[in-house]
Amino acid sequence: MRKILLASLAAVFTLGLMSSCSKDDDGPGPDLTDYAAKIAGIFKGDMTVALGEAQPGAPTTEKIYVTRTGENKVTMEIKNFTYEGMSLGNIEIKDVAVAATKATDASAAYKCAVTGKGTVSINLNGVPLTADVEVSGTVANDKADIKIVVDAAGLKVNVGFAGDKIGADTPDYALDIAGTYTGKMIVTVGDTPVGPTKQEIVFARQNENVVQMSMEDFSFGGASLGKIVLSDVTVTKKDAGYTVAGEGDVKVSLAGNPLTVKVKLEGTVENKATELVMTINVPGVGDVKAEFTGAIEYVPSDQAELLSIEFADNAKVAVQPATTDGKNYTFAMTADATADDLKGLVPTIVVSEMATVVPASNKTVDFSQGAVDFVVTAEDGTTTATYTVACVGKQTSLASFEEWEKEYLVLFPGGSPMEVGMQPIASSGWATSNSAAMILSDVPYKPVSPIDAGYKGKGAQIYSIDARTYYEALPTMVPALAAGSLFIGEFKLNMTNTLASTRFGALCDTKPTFVSGYYKYAPGDSMINNIGEALKDAGTDECSIVAVLYEVENEEDETLDGSNVLNDSRIVASAIMTSGEQKDFKQFGLELNYTGEYNPANKYKFAIVCSSSKNGSGYKGPEGTVLGARGSMLIVDEISVYSAF
Structure with a gap:
């Protein structure tokens, strides 16, 4: 019936009306009055519509x-x-004719009898029809009373209008805000918000300064209420915009059962954009809060970022996915993980607001065949970005630095051992540079020492010592800055080539792929170069953590040291991390980059080197080489090595 009504009304007003008017003076002579000028203006009043013999609906202004x-x-x-x-x-x-006719009311300044008949073409449910139209009514003394009857294939539609001429147009705020608003909605049940999700809300003019609000497919917590329509929403002018407010009972359907909910709507509209808060009281559930922001000229977001990805509550994942370039993510598994564990991982993914991701969040993904591409599509539906997530291996070793022992140095064959500090227990495979600083006294810390406040229990503290006093006395033996180092390998003092004293690496029978751990770092307060000068404008010190795998033929004789750990031709894989100040413990991850061929039949050594000053080994470099800052302190803990399955 509604479609019939709308089609009929559209047809009615395409009819050219014939009308006649009269003045209240019926004296002799022709009437030369221009009644078009008399009735010109704005008429405002009530319009009703009735189908057939039915009673008219509620009037609209x-x-x-x-x-x-x-x-x-x-x-x-x-x-x-x-x-x-x-x-x-x-x-x-258009072309409505106005002509004189006799007035019946002596008080009327003029009176026009409006009559007309004709046929119009209408479109009813996509079917073209011809309808008969009859118009009758009057315009007298600035009052209009008009009736229109449309007869379409035997179905009559009766339209009535009664109104007065007004001096000036009056605002209708309902027209100002009417339209479809597209935007984002957050739905909260109890204390749990969900969303945002895309939603459309329609404001349709219902009456002067009154709109009807509607939205399709409203749902909460997996339950759908379907379409919600709230009538009699009042529109009020406020400053540069408008406020909207309304409440009432709304009939909906929940799980196929009819239900009445109470809806309260409040909000603002300005510059064709709206912010709304809707409270829907659902029997048996309570209040459901829906917050909506949207606009008529809505511009969907082009953001397609993967903001985070993790495998929540999965005990087999040792290191959660992390990225260094913003596009490629890596994660690692525990020592007891198998390749089958990679088949059933369920990532929780956060992407840009209103964007989508495939594979979807909280769905099982198989990582056993290698890296998996995650494609994020922005709200605009066209902007996409691809992110790669891969497992780098499973844990094959862990250094927790809980157990330490005294460290000794024997300077000469047959000499007495000299205590030089503390080192991780020998079975851990880790060594320190403490022996290199054996002659340094009156320093606050050894280059390496245990610390109770590690990331988890004890940790290892690595320190850069200002050794300029000793450098001036023994410049060939003592560097101006003694940067602490903790490493996998062993320390054997080499008096003629002190850089060769640090023998980096231990035999490795797996293919290491990743190193992770926790660190924090405080750079020192004064940079020093290799000739003992304190520098004011040399920047800030940084720490470094290096991982390197290199091939050997002779286990005893072949090793890397401080002079070649980053550039030796035997290196097949390496990774390095540098960092400035880091006040709190932060997880680091080093993915080894294989630049040479790995053959499991060959022999390899693997080393991790942690230094409190990344350039500390440069004391043999050109004069003026900056070494680092006195007092720089690096703390590391829970260092794990991961290897391929």
Whole structure:
């Protein structure tokens, strides 16, 4: 019936009306009055619509704009005509003739009898029809009373309008905000917000300064209420925008059962954008809060970022996915993990607001065949970004630095051992540079020492010592800055080549792929170069953590040291991390980059080297080489090595 009504109304107002008017003076002589000028103006009043013999529906406030287009000719227009929440747009009637007729009311300054008959073409449910139209009514003393009857294939639609001419147009705020608003909605049940999700809300003019609000497919917690329609929402002007407010009972359906919910709506509209808060009281559930922000000219986001990915509550994942370049993520598994464990991982993924990701969050993904691409599509549906997530291996060793022992140095064959500090127990495979600083006294810390406040229990503290006093006395033996180092390998003092004293690496029978751990770092307060000068404008010190795998033929004789740990031709894989200040413990991850061929039949050594000053080994370099800062302190803990399955 509604479609019949709308189609009929659209047809009615395409009819050219014939009308006649009279003045209240019926004296002799021709009537030369231009009645088009008399009735021109704006008429505002009630419009009703009835189908057949049914009672008319509730009246809506409408305006008819009458414009003189010539002598005794006008154009009549209804702007933004709506009925029951649906809009017909502007309806314009051209070439309406106005002519004199006898007045029956002596008090009337003029009276026009409006009559007309004709046929119009209408479109009913996509089927073109011809309808008969009859118009009758009067315009007298600035009052209009018009009736329109449309007969379409035996179905009659009766339209009535009664209104007064007004001096000036009055604002209709409902027209100002009417439209479809697209945006984002967050739905909260109890204390748990969900979203945002994309939603559309329609404001349709219902009456002057009154709109009807509707939205399709509203749901919460997996339960759908379907379409929600709230009538009689009041629109009020406020500053540069408008406020909207309304409440009432709304009939919906929950799980196929009819249900009545109470809906309260409040919000603002400004510059065709809206912010709304809707409270929906659902029997048996309580209040469901829906917060909406949207606009008529809505521009969907082009953001397609993967903000985070993790395998929550999975005990087999030792290191959660992390990235160094923003595109490629790596993670690692525990020592007892198998390749089958990679088949059933469930990532929890956070992407840009309103974006989507495939594979989807909280769905099982198989990582056993290698890296998996995750494609994020922005809200605009066209912008995409691809992120790669791969497992780098499983844990094959862990250095927790809980157990330490005294460290000794024997300077000469047959000499007495000299205590030089503390080192991780020998079975751990880790060594220190403490022996290199054996002659340094009156220093606050050894180059390497245990610390109780590690990331988890004890940790290893690595320290850069200002050794300029000793350097001045023994420049060939003592560097101006003694940067502490903790490493996998052994320390054997080499008096003629002190850089060769650190023998980096231990035999490795797996293919290491990744190193992780925790660190924090405090750079020292004064940079020093290799000739003992304190520097004011040399920047800030940084620490370094290096991982390197290199091939050997002779286990005893072949090793890397401080002079070649980053550039030896035997290196097949390496990774390095440098960092400035890091006040709190932070996890680091080093993915080894294989630049040479790995053959499991060959022999390899693997080393991790942690230094409190990344350039500390440069004391043999050109004069003026910056070494680092006195007092720089690196703390490391829980260092794990991961190897391929």
